[in-house]
Amino acid sequence: MLVVPNTGTGRDGGVRPDRRTSMSSSLKCFQALELLASPPYELSVTDIAVELSLPVASAHRVMTTLCVAGAAEQHGKTKWYRLTGRTLWIGTGYLRRSVVYRTAFVILQEMAHKCYALGLNQALAYLATMDNDQVLYLHSVGNPTALSLSANTGERRPLHSTGLGKALLAFQPREVRDRVLARKMTTSGPRTITTEMALREELSLIRHRGYAIDDEENVQGTRCVAAPILDQTGDAVAALSVSAPAGSFGDALMEASSLIVREAALRVSVQIGYRSQTSHIHV
Amino acid sequence: MLVVPNTGTGRDGGVRPDRRTSMSSSLKCFQALELLASPPYELSVTDIAVELSLPVASAHRVMTTLCVAGAAEQHGKTKWYRLTGRTLWIGTGYLRRSVVYRTAFVILQEMAHKCYALGLNQALAYLATMDNDQVLYLHSVGNPTALSLSANTGERRPLHSTGLGKALLAFQPREVRDRVLARKMTTSGPRTITTEMALREELSLIRHRGYAIDDEENVQGTRCVAAPILDQTGDAVAALSVSAPAGSFGDALMEASSLIVREAALRVSVQIGYRSQTSHIHV
DNA sequence: GAATTGTTTTCCGCAATGCGGAAACGGGCT
DNA sequence: AGCCCGTTTCCGCATTGCGGAAAACAATTC
Numbered sequence: 001m002l003v004v005p006n007t008g009t010g011r012d013g014g015v016r017p018d019r020r021t022s023m024s025s026s027l028k029c030f031q032a033l034e035l036l037a038s039p040p041y042e043l044s045v046t047d048i049a050v051e052l053s054l055p056v057a058s059a060h061r062v063m064t065t066l067c068v069a070g071a072a073e074q075h076g077k078t079k080w081y082r083l084t085g086r087t088l089w090i091g092t093g094y095l096r097r098s099v100v101y102r103t104a105f106v107i108l109q110e111m112a113h114k115c116y117a118l119g120l121n122q123a124l125a126y127l128a129t130m131d132n133d134q135v136l137y138l139h140s141v142g143n144p145t146a147l148s149l150s151a152n153t154g155e156r157r158p159l160h161s162t163g164l165g166k167a168l169l170a171f172q173p174r175e176v177r178d179r180v181l182a183r184k185m186t187t188s189g190p191r192t193i194t195t196e197m198a199l200r201e202e203l204s205l206i207r208h209r210g211y212a213i214d215d216e217e218n219v220q221g222t223r224c225v226a227a228p229i230l231d232q233t234g235d236a237v238a239a240l241s242v243s244a245p246a247g248s249f250g251d252a253l254m255e256a257s258s259l260i261v262r263e264a265a266l267r268v269s270v271q272i273g274y275r276s277q278t279s280h281i282h283v
Numbered sequence: 284m285l286v287v288p289n290t291g292t293g294r295d296g297g298v299r300p301d302r303r304t305s306m307s308s309s310l311k312c313f314q315a316l317e318l319l320a321s322p323p324y325e326l327s328v329t330d331i332a333v334e335l336s337l338p339v340a341s342a343h344r345v346m347t348t349l350c351v352a353g354a355a356e357q358h359g360k361t362k363w364y365r366l367t368g369r370t371l372w373i374g375t376g377y378l379r380r381s382v383v384y385r386t387a388f389v390i391l392q393e394m395a396h397k398c399y400a401l402g403l404n405q406a407l408a409y410l411a412t413m414d415n416d417q418v419l420y421l422h423s424v425g426n427p428t429a430l431s432l433s434a435n436t437g438e439r440r441p442l443h444s445t446g447l448g449k450a451l452l453a454f455q456p457r458e459v460r461d462r463v464l465a466r467k468m469t470t471s472g473p474r475t476i477t478t479e480m481a482l483r484e485e486l487s488l489i490r491h492r493g494y495a496i497d498d499e500e501n502v503q504g505t506r507c508v509a510a511p512i513l514d515q516t517g518d519a520v521a522a523l524s525v526s527a528p529a530g531s532f533g534d535a536l537m538e539a540s541s542l543i544v545r546e547a548a549l550r551v552s553v554q555i556g557y558r559s560q561t562s563h564i565h566v
Numbered sequence: 567g568a569a570t571t572g573t574t575t576t577c578c579g580c581a582a583t584g585c586g587g588a589a590a591c592g593g594g595c596t
Numbered sequence: 597a598g599c600c601c602g603t604t605t606c607c608g609c610a611t612t613g614c615g616g617a618a619a620a621c622a623a624t625t626c
Contacts, residue, residue, distance in 0.1 A: 024612075025584060026309040030352040030373075037376025046602065055586050060604065069313040079603065083377045085414035085437070088421075090313075091374010092437035093320025094366045106426045113396075131368035138371075141424075143389045154368070154375035307583075308613060328574060338615050343575065360622095362574065 028052065028062050033071060033087065042080040091154070100129065100229060100238045101138050104268045108240060111264035112141040115242050115257050122146040122244050123257075126226075128164040129238040130172070131156075133180055135165040138238070147243060149219045160185045160199055161192045163214030163226035164239045170206040171228045171236035177203065191217045211262050212239075213254065216246060223249045225258045227265035232273040240265045311335065311345050316354060316370070325363040374437070383412065383512060383521045384421050387551045391523060394547035395424040398525050398540050405429040405527050406540075411447040412521040413455070414439075416463055418448040421521070430526060432502045443468045443482055444475045446497030446509035447522045453489040454511045454519035460486065474500045494545050495522075496537065499529060506532040508541045510548035515556040523548045 031052055035043060043051070049059035063081050066072035070086045095101045104127045112125035124142035128135050128151075135158070137151040144150035151157065159165035159180055169180060185194040193199050206212045214224040226241035242257050270276070314335050318326060326334070332342035346364050349355035353369045378384045387410050395408035407425035411418050411434075418441070420434040427433035434440065442448035442463055452463060468477040476482050489495045497507040509524035525540050553559070 026312045026348050027352050029309045029312065030354055033373050033376075034369075037373045037379070039379075041376065041380035044602075045604090056603080057586050057588090057605090058584085061584075061586095064604095065309045069310050071313055082380065083373075085377060085412075085419045085439075086317075088374045088377040088419070089437035089439070090316050090320045090366075091371045091377075092435060093316075093324065094368060094371040094374075096320070096322075096435055097324035097365060106428070109424065109426075129368075136368045136371070141392065145389070152375060152379055154372035156368075156372070329572090339574080340576090340615050340617090341613085344613075344615095347575095 025062075028054070028058075029066055029069075029071075032059075032062050032066060033083070036072060036081065036083050042075060042078075042082045044078075044080050048081070095138060095153075098129070098138070099272055100268065101127065103271045104229065104238065104240065105139065107264050107268055108139060109141050111240060111242070111260055114260045118253060118256055118260075120242070120244050120249065120253060120257065122248055124150055124243045126151065126164060126241045126243070127238060128168070128241070130159070130165075130168045130236070133159065133176075133183075135159055135162050135168065137164075147219070147222055147245065149222070150243075157218065158186060158188070160194075161188045161214075162218045163212045163224035163243070164241045166199075166202065166206055166214070167212040167226040167228045167239040167241070168236045170203040170212065171230060171234070173235055189217045189219050189222075191215060193217060211258050211265075213258075214243075221246050223254065225254055225261050227258070227262045228269075229265050229272070230269045230274045232275065234274070237272070238268075240268070308345075311337065311341075312349055312352075312354075315342075315345050315349060316366070319355060319364065319366050325358060325361075325365045327361070327363050331364070378421060378436075381412070381421070382555055383551065384410065386554045387512065387521065387523065388422065390547050390551050391422060392424050394523060394525070394543055397543045401536060401539050401543075403525070403527050403532065403536060403540065405531055407433055407526045409434065409447060409524045409526070410521060411451070411524070413442070413448075413451045413519070416442065416459075416466075418442055418445050418451065420447075430502070430505055430528065432505070440501065441469060441471070443477070444471045444497075445501045446495045446507035446526070447524045449485065449489055449497070450495040450509040450511045450522040450524070451519045453486040453495065454513060454517070456518055472499050472501045472505075473503055474498060476500060494541050494548075496541075497526075504529050506537065508537055508544050510541070510545045511552075512548050512555070513552045513557045515558065517557070520555070521551075523551070 032048055035048060035051055045060050045063060046056060048063060049056045052059060054062070063072060067074065070084060072081050073084050074080065075082050108125055108127050112123065115123045115125065122143065124140060124144065124147055126137060127139040128137045130136065134156040137153055137155045139153060140151065157165060159169045169177060181196050181199060185199070187194055193202055211225060211227040214226065216222060222243055223246045224241050224243040226239050228236035229238040229240065231237050240261055242261055315331055318331060318334055328343050328346060329339060331346060332339045335342060337345070346355060350357065353367060355364050356367050357363065358365050391408055391410050395406065398406045398408065405426065407423060407427065407430055409420060410422040411420045413419065417439040420436055420438045422436060423434065440448060442452045452460060464479050464482060468482070470477055476485055494508060494510040497509065499505060505526055506529045507524050507526040509522050511519035512521040512523065514520045523544055525544055
């Protein structure tokens with residue numbers, strides 16, 4: 001339906017667009033799945049057809065396929081489609097594969113409790129990694145309703161505007177840093193850093209003190225402390241953080257929780273192979 | 284490759300297998316994804332070709348498609364394929380959609396801590412639902428290494444051999460119960476209930492006391508208490524549980540934690556619309 | 567360095583498979 | 597009933613996926 005230049009039927013030897021590299025029909029499947037993974041999570045064939053700009057008949061076939069594959073199902077009397085548990089199994093394969101996730105799972109919980117013990121009972125603890133030059137949230141502990149904007153497993157945020165992102169970025173190989181720093185930076189909170197120079201300085205500061213601070217840079221009214229998880233080469237493969245409402249997260253508490261977060265991150269780092277003398281971090 | 288009866292080419296009017304209903308090429312994609320979601324999590328084209336009994340060339344095209352779709356990627360110098368973060372996002376859509384999950388998230392953590400306070404520091408707390416006549420684990424809190432066999436998010440277990448499963452099954456509509464009870468029951472622990480009659484009795488007991496007990500039925504050396512989460516109709520839509528090594532989980536502790544688990548489950552039930560007078564549960 | 571083995575990737579003709587307009591079905595409404 | 601709106605099935609057309617075979621690439625061995 002899109003105006004494809006010229007699809008090979010031309011007997012005058014027109015340029016064939018280099019198809020034959022991938023199966024386009026399957027791409028539609030994933031577009032549909034991605035739709036179902038976001039609100040309102042349940043859609044009718046027609047909805048899907050509209051969203052993907054497909055003829056209803058085609059959308060219907062796509063959805064039938066997804067049902068046969070066991071990735072989607074039709075719910076009850078309204079014939080709407082939604083994701084199945086099988087999709088959850090496949091998606092969480094990403095987590096099961098991750099050594100960092102398996103290692104940090106318990107430590108993240110302990111970290112959260114130590115923060116509660118400090119009096120930070122609104123705190124939310126996160127484990128995140130870098131994927132596709134973004135922060136990818138892997139796991140969280142705490143009360144998500146306490147923060148105005150909390151992140152779910154699988155969600156993404158920009159690297160430059162979150163504590164987790166800055167902690168990750170500061171300990172990336174230079175090439176990665178340069179690539180990310182070269183991009184446009186969007187504003188998301190009252191104090192988001194948006195210039196390359198300011199961010200470079202911030203990253204250098206983070207490298208020196210070993211952890212990152214987010215003071216309403218990502219979300220209005222939320223402060224956060226984050227520390228990187230390093231591998232044997234000294235590069236960050238993930239990060240841990242604690243966020244809380246700015247009102248209940250004063251400088252003294254930030255200071256105190258930074259110790260907790262750094263200690264937790266270091267513990268994970270060591271367990272995945274990091275040896276302390278390789279790097280700048282000293283707890 | 285599979286011996287397909289007869290694929291329509293026969294000019295003598297052979298029976299066409301009713302294709303045209305779904306897109307078979309996409310099914311291969313999901314088979315491949317499912318492979319990548321289980322150990323060893325990283326596979327070469329040839330591995331995938333072997334596992335799916337496909338020609339290498341075809342397997343290669345399937346994987347290229349998955350890469351284009353953003354669901355898989357090739358890792359480093361070894362050209363092996365693995366899942367991407369986008370897959371995690373799609374899969375966790377199942378969780379974000381779930382009201383029970385969102386509601387129980389915090390309560391599950393509180394429940395776990397109350398159990399720790401009892402002295403059960405090896406305890407693992409679970410939230411699970413029923414999907415495809417199986418227990419589907421949604422979330423867990425605690426130290427997974429403490430139990431000999433712990434369940435990850437997205438994992439499945441039979442209904443009849445787990446505390447969670449029995450709690451779910453006991454509060455299903457009769458038709459569902461009958462359907463499940465009619466099936467063969469596998470043994471997985473030293474005391475698994477495997478006869479229909481025994482299970483019926485057990486379920487009736489569970490309905491009366493309002494929660495389920497698993498005494499090494501699922502895993503040798505593990506005991507567990509589970510309570511159902513009920514909706515407005517009084518049917519179970521999910522369940523909460525606490526498991527711990529049998530040695531540290533005596534009858535007195537089981538008794539005490541049953542109160543905690545039931546209270547937590549009731550709290551979730553009420554929040555999702557359950558009204559206490561509709562059912563048999565009394566905390 | 568050249569030869570060898572084990573991969574992954576590209577090529578390309580064949581026909582199976584997906585496409586989508588249009589028509590049939592279904593089931594909630596006045 | 598009769599209408600309306602969304603879902604599902606039909607079916608000829610040509611696009612798209614198929615897979616054997618050969619070419620690129622990579623990692624060892626002689």
